[in-house]
Structures are given as C-alpha cells and as structure tokens.
Amino acid sequence: MKSIQISKLLLAILVIFTFSLVGVLIAFRAFILSIITLFVGFIIMGFGLVLKRRSMQNS
Secondary structure: OOOOOHHHHHHHHHHHHHHHHHHHHHHOOOHHHHHHHHHHHHHHHHHHHHHHHHHHHHO
C-alpha cells in the first residue's frame, strides 16, 4: 500500500475548499470576491500539479 503524502492531501483539500467557497460567495452575491477566490483556487491547483510533475521526474 502506498503511503499518504500529507502535504499533497492538504493541498487538494485546500483547492476543494476554495472552489466550494466560490459557490458560497456567488450565493451571497459577492462576485468580486468569488472571482478572486476562483483565481486563487486555480493558482493553488497549478502549484499542486507542478509539485506532482517534479516528484514524478525525480522518481
């Protein structure tokens, strides 16, 4: 069984949280904050993909 990489798990949970927060902010009609949060979510997801690519190349 593979071990769980806690840092990547927390990063994935953070991305899910930011995208969920976008929905909540849209419900509250805070469109500017929802757009900012959406971009932050994409940035965090991109950072996670870069980490994954680097770990695959090092293996």
